[in-house]
Amino acid sequence: MMTPNSNRLHIALFGRRNSGKSSLINALTGQDVALVSDTPGTTTDPVLKAMEIQGVGPCLFIDTPGYDDEGELGEMRMTRTLKAAEKTDIAILLCHPDMDKELQWLQRLKEKNIPVILLLNKADILEDAASIASVIKNKTGESPLIVSANTRQGMEDIRRAIIRRLPEDFDAQSITGKLVSAGDLVLLVMPQDIQAPKGRLILPQAQTLRELLDKKCIAVSCTTDQMEVTLQALSRPPKLIITDSQVFKTVYERKPAESKLTSFSVLFAAYKGDIGYYTASAATIGTLKETSRVLIAEACTHAPLSEDIGRVKLPRMLRQKIGEELQIDIVSGNDFPANPEKYDLIIQCGACMFNRKYVLSRIAQAKEQKVPMTNYGIAIAWLSGILDKIEF
Amino acid sequence: MMTPNSNRLHIALFGRRNSGKSSLINALTGQDVALVSDTPGTTTDPVLKAMEIQGVGPCLFIDTPGYDDEGELGEMRMTRTLKAAEKTDIAILLCHPDMDKELQWLQRLKEKNIPVILLLNKADILEDAASIASVIKNKTGESPLIVSANTRQGMEDIRRAIIRRLPEDFDAQSITGKLVSAGDLVLLVMPQDIQAPKGRLILPQAQTLRELLDKKCIAVSCTTDQMEVTLQALSRPPKLIITDSQVFKTVYERKPAESKLTSFSVLFAAYKGDIGYYTASAATIGTLKETSRVLIAEACTHAPLSEDIGRVKLPRMLRQKIGEELQIDIVSGNDFPANPEKYDLIIQCGACMFNRKYVLSRIAQAKEQKVPMTNYGIAIAWLSGILDKIEF
Numbered sequence: 001m002m003t004p005n006s007n008r009l010h011i012a013l014f015g016r017r018n019s020g021k022s023s024l025i026n027a028l029t030g031q032d033v034a035l036v037s038d039t040p041g042t043t044t045d046p047v048l049k050a051m052e053i054q055g056v057g058p059c060l061f062i063d064t065p066g067y068d069d070e071g072e073l074g075e076m077r078m079t080r081t082l083k084a085a086e087k088t089d090i091a092i093l094l095c096h097p098d099m100d101k102e103l104q105w106l107q108r109l110k111e112k113n114i115p116v117i118l119l120l121n122k123a124d125i126l127e128d129a130a131s132i133a134s135v136i137k138n139k140t141g142e143s144p145l146i147v148s149a150n151t152r153q154g155m156e157d158i159r160r161a162i163i164r165r166l167p168e169d170f171d172a173q174s175i176t177g178k179l180v181s182a183g184d185l186v187l188l189v190m191p192q193d194i195q196a197p198k199g200r201l202i203l204p205q206a207q208t209l210r211e212l213l214d215k216k217c218i219a220v221s222c223t224t225d226q227m228e229v230t231l232q233a234l235s236r237p238p239k240l241i242i243t244d245s246q247v248f249k250t251v252y253e254r255k256p257a258e259s260k261l262t263s264f265s266v267l268f269a270a271y272k273g274d275i276g277y278y279t280a281s282a283a284t285i286g287t288l289k290e291t292s293r294v295l296i297a298e299a300c301t302h303a304p305l306s307e308d309i310g311r312v313k314l315p316r317m318l319r320q321k322i323g324e325e326l327q328i329d330i331v332s333g334n335d336f337p338a339n340p341e342k343y344d345l346i347i348q349c350g351a352c353m354f355n356r357k358y359v360l361s362r363i364a365q366a367k368e369q370k371v372p373m374t375n376y377g378i379a380i381a382w383l384s385g386i387l388d389k390i391e392f
Numbered sequence: 393m394m395t396p397n398s399n400r401l402h403i404a405l406f407g408r409r410n411s412g413k414s415s416l417i418n419a420l421t422g423q424d425v426a427l428v429s430d431t432p433g434t435t436t437d438p439v440l441k442a443m444e445i446q447g448v449g450p451c452l453f454i455d456t457p458g459y460d461d462e463g464e465l466g467e468m469r470m471t472r473t474l475k476a477a478e479k480t481d482i483a484i485l486l487c488h489p490d491m492d493k494e495l496q497w498l499q500r501l502k503e504k505n506i507p508v509i510l511l512l513n514k515a516d517i518l519e520d521a522a523s524i525a526s527v528i529k530n531k532t533g534e535s536p537l538i539v540s541a542n543t544r545q546g547m548e549d550i551r552r553a554i555i556r557r558l559p560e561d562f563d564a565q566s567i568t569g570k571l572v573s574a575g576d577l578v579l580l581v582m583p584q585d586i587q588a589p590k591g592r593l594i595l596p597q598a599q600t601l602r603e604l605l606d607k608k609c610i611a612v613s614c615t616t617d618q619m620e621v622t623l624q625a626l627s628r629p630p631k632l633i634i635t636d637s638q639v640f641k642t643v644y645e646r647k648p649a650e651s652k653l654t655s656f657s658v659l660f661a662a663y664k665g666d667i668g669y670y671t672a673s674a675a676t677i678g679t680l681k682e683t684s685r686v687l688i689a690e691a692c693t694h695a696p697l698s699e700d701i702g703r704v705k706l707p708r709m710l711r712q713k714i715g716e717e718l719q720i721d722i723v724s725g726n727d728f729p730a731n732p733e734k735y736d737l738i739i740q741c742g743a744c745m746f747n748r749k750y751v752l753s754r755i756a757q758a759k760e761q762k763v764p765m766t767n768y769g770i771a772i773a774w775l776s777g778i779l780d781k782i783e784f
Contacts (some may be wrong), residue, residue, distance in 0.1 A: 003591050182618075190605060192606055200396065200602060206592060210591055218618060226575070227608065234626060321739055
């Protein structure tokens with residue numbers, strides 16, 4: 001019943017252990033914002049708190065591990081903190097008077113183009129917060145906000161700082177973009193196969209339908225086998241047909257000439273990724289040999305299903321095209337190789353469970369290492385020979 | 393991305409503390425079933441584990457507190473265990489050789505018509521499991537399954553026992569029942585107001601749409617203001633219109649004469665409750681006076697919204713009809729008075745977050761105390777004067 005985490009503004013707190021990151025999140029959630037849900041931390045993920053912030057909307061606070069640990073455990077915490085940075089839309093950095101480690105982190109975050117809010121926490125127990133703040137300003141060029149999770153001093157300043165640093169494209173992101181407008185008739189072809197849990201719609205379908213209703217479109221949904229009777233039930237051809245990528249070709253063959261065609265996964269390629277890089281990279285499929293290596297990256301960590309698209313269908317289509325020996329590695333969830341350069345192609349899922357920032361971090365990594373990267377929908381459209389006939 | 397908990401078969405484990413309830417759940421989830429998700433226990437709810445069982449489908453295991461505690465804390469645990477029984481589709485009772493407390497619980501569960509599976513756990517460390525089992529059979533008339541969470545002995549027997557005790561109507565439950573069949577055109581009027589979180593569909597809408605697709609219907613979705621252009625975009629009138637209850641009257645006035653009308657909340661009244669009792673009880677609204685007391689029961693525990701149906705809209709409609717002084721109490725989540733007899737009417741929400749068993753337990757309680765009980769959709773239909781014009 002909540003806004004999906006992947007659609008929330010990701011605000012991560014960085015700082016040493018005991019710098020007060022958790023109490024700060026509690027102070028923010030306890031008073032100024034309505035707590036919606038907690039997700040307990042696991043060994044691989046930092047603690048997450050979803051909430052609404054007035055003037056911002058649905059947010060997700062990420063409580064990263066402190067970064068001042070030594071030894072093996074310290075390294076693991078460091079890796080997790082760096083991983084969190086890949087998803088961060090806005091960073092809150094809790095400053096320590098020494099500022100040595102903090103300056104390093106500030107630089108790391110700025111290199112990733114992440115807007116940073118500097119905080120001087122524990123104002124209620126610091127002897128001279130103002131002079132510490134001026135030292136920090138000398139070192140960073142910026143005055144930190146002086147706050148206290150204990151007394152809640154400065155919580156409203158944090159909220160305003162977040163609003164000032166909202167990424168320009170954060171709320172402007174749209175799944176269907178300029179493809180449809182109010183009053184348009186849109187057909188959604190949604191086979192309810194084994195991948196959709198009983199009684200539920202998968203997230204891209206639910207999110208797309210919600211957006212179409214918000215845009216005042218008329219959204220007609222059917223399964224693949226009912227597509228023809230559905231078209232007959234309409235008094236005009238749909239402006240746009242959005243299909244599950246798995247039946248791209250069937251739907252293309254049955255669609256009215258006037259109707260534009262795309263897929264949920266293709267729309268998510270633009271919504272969550274870099275459609276230009278994805279489409280350019282798709283052509284790489286044609287150059288693959290049996291000795292090539294392909295990486296398939298699946299966001300969901302669900303148990304493999306018998307006809308799973310990432311684990312079964314897409315590998316089968318690729319091997320039919322390239323050869324049975326083609327080496328395909330599959331990673332899921334947050335697993336993604338630090339050095340993907342050994343791959344000739346990366347194929348990312350629709351990534352409805354990831355936030356945009358995280359997918360863009362992966363793409364940046366692929367580009368840096370000159371590895372082509374595409375996504376499920378674009379790859380299937382290319383393999384079906386209709387990539388030039390669909391809408392983005 | 394999961395089947396909603398409210399749609400899962402609820403299997404609760406009852407037994408003394410340290411009878412091995414949790415390890416048994418772990419044994420079941422670790423090997424024989426695919427673990428989907430954990431929900432950590434809270435002070436008011438028992439621990440829940442959602443998973444798939446082969447041959448059954450999506451289940452929810454409920455790990456109740458042991459019932460052999462003494463003192464104040466023991467009473468709290470007892471209350472929680474009884475509360476869990478109200479949601480239980482199938483009970484697993486872990487037997488103790490003494491069987492004194494167990495016989496009481498067996499009777500309690502049977503009085504609630506809950507099918508019970510008797511287990512003798514810890515078979516690997518019991519000296520003579522077979523003779524203990526025969527003592528239990530003498531006392532209960534039933535042989536317990538002899539199992540061990542440690543060695544996993546008997547896990548498959550448990551699965552088969554669950555399948556044998558599946559409630560007959562468990563999988564037959566349908567939201568739209570006989571109202572629609574394959575190929576039917578169904579219009580869903582879904583205003584995306586403040587109650588729907590950004591980027592999401594509310595559960596009854598998503599569940600109904602999913603069912604319509606499973607039934608091979610053509611599902612057309614629009615917001616209230618687009619209803620007329622949507623009807624024009626169709627080549628025939630919809631067989632059925634399902635609307636959000638809040639705009640029941642508007643939709644009734646605009647609908648084609650041939651189209652049948654119902655609401656999500658009315659469909660859920662039958663799906664999750666007792667439609668006969670709900671509709672009979674709705675007439676009570678006409679007999680209420682300003683001195684009457686009404687209880688509104690809301691399943692969601694979300695923070696109150698400005699135009700919340702249960703907290704704002706329905707009370708306003710009732711007070712407009714009955715008088716400003718009408719006393720309305722609102723409870724949410726699992727809160728429900730043990731003795732609702734002081735109320736003249738109970739109005740339950742659509743209960744999409746509850747399982748059917750739990751709603752039926754509430755209705756049984758209301759009936760026993762001769763308190764009329766209806767739900768949001770039926771109440772709004774009655775207040776809009778169209779209860780006799782809609783479909784169940």
